[in-house]
Amino acid sequence: MGIEPLEKQRLVYNDEDSNESLQYYYPDKRRSRSLIIVVLLLIVSLFANGAFLRTIYSLNHQRIPCTSEFTNLGYDKPSSYHIYTDFIHENRSISDPLWESLSSSPIMVALDVDYISTHKLKPSIPFPWDQSKGLFHIKAFHHIHCLKNIRHAYFEALAADPSSEPLIPPNHIAHCLDTIRQDIMCHADDTPMPTINERHKIGDGQVRMCKDWDALVSWTQAPERQACFKMIDEYRRVPNSLEEFAFCPNGSKHKSVMEGYFEKWGHKDPFEE
Numbered sequence: 001m002g003i004e005p006l007e008k009q010r011l012v013y014n015d016e017d018s019n020e021s022l023q024y025y026y027p028d029k030r031r032s033r034s035l036i037i038v039v040l041l042l043i044v045s046l047f048a049n050g051a052f053l054r055t056i057y058s059l060n061h062q063r064i065p066c067t068s069e070f071t072n073l074g075y076d077k078p079s080s081y082h083i084y085t086d087f088i089h090e091n092r093s094i095s096d097p098l099w100e101s102l103s104s105s106p107i108m109v110a111l112d113v114d115y116i117s118t119h120k121l122k123p124s125i126p127f128p129w130d131q132s133k134g135l136f137h138i139k140a141f142h143h144i145h146c147l148k149n150i151r152h153a154y155f156e157a158l159a160a161d162p163s164s165e166p167l168i169p170p171n172h173i174a175h176c177l178d179t180i181r182q183d184i185m186c187h188a189d190d191t192p193m194p195t196i197n198e199r200h201k202i203g204d205g206q207v208r209m210c211k212d213w214d215a216l217v218s219w220t221q222a223p224e225r226q227a228c229f230k231m232i233d234e235y236r237r238v239p240n241s242l243e244e245f246a247f248c249p250n251g252s253k254h255k256s257v258m259e260g261y262f263e264k265w266g267h268k269d270p271f272e273e
Contacts, residue, residue, distance in 0.1 A: 070119060071190045079186055087181060088174035092155075095174070099148055102181075107141035110134070111192060122206065124194035136192035137202050145186045151177050168235050228254055232270050243270040 067074040089095040110127040110136055125132035154173060158166065193203025219225070229246035232238055246262060248255035 040198040068190050070192060073188065073190060079182075081182055081186075083175070085178055085182075087178040088171065090171065099151060102144050102148065104141050104145040104148070108143065109136050109138060109139050109192060111136055119192075121192055122194040125197060135195045137195060138182055139191040139193055139203070140187070142193065142202065143189070144181070147177060147180055147184065169237075223252065226252060226254075228252060228258060236271060237273050238270045240268040240270050243268060 041205075086094055087098050110130065111121070111124075113132060113134075115121075116123070121134075121136070124136050127133040127135050143177055150173075154177075155170075158170060190210065191206075193206060195202055196204075226249065229244050230244055230247040232244055238244060246258060246267070248258045
């Protein structure tokens with residue numbers, strides 16, 4: 001038997017051979033075609049996986065604009081928003097300790113000159129134990145400090161005149177304060193504010209990059225999103241809340257539906273129980 005040309009020979013491991021011998025294998029055309037198909041599928045799979053990984057990499061790195069230049073912290077911690085938490089518990093022996101557990105002490109940091117220069121911060125008063133560093137207030141903790149003071153002053157005012165009936169129910173105020181607390185802690189603004197030797201001047205004049213408030217207002221009022229809504233009174237509950245949706249502007253595609261409803265059923269006193 002003559003030796004086959006090299007291009008027709010393949011050496012494969014014979015699993016059934018206890019002596020681990022090698023044998024000749026002569027592939028037929030069908031197997032060659034199958035092999036080509038398998039190789040092509042593998043190549044396609046590799047490209048698809050590569051594209052998928054590039055997409056994941058790109059999505060992960062889209063966080064970069066949201067990553068803080070000051071601390072490298074990003075929006076990577078899920079946190080559920082809740083309407084009711086123990087921070088608004090009517091039993092002050094429960095809610096007060098929670099508020100007092102929010103320490104404002106991390107508000108102060110001592111930053112070296114390189115950090116201050118790199119992040120283009122204004123000069124600040126020196127750290128007493130190392131004059132080469134400046135003292136800065138971290139904005140999020142300043143927010144918490146202010147919020148705690150507002151809450152304390154509010155309940156102090158209520159206690160000073162317990163006979164009066166507040167216009168806004170205390171549980172509503174407690175809810176508003178806790179909503180702000182949750183947002184402050186979620187966004188955790190880590191902007192260092194320079195300190196000067198003058199009361200109530202922390203961070204005064206510091207330029208920040210912000211979202212455009214007027215642009216947000218315009219976005220909400222675009223025809224495709226305009227909800228015909230107007231808050232009739234910021235400080236009183238509106239039992240007949242449908243009256244707040246009676247303000248479709250001219251040109252709104254919902255105006256005829258709104259007008260038809262009120263023509264049929266009439267308007268109600270917004271505050272009537």
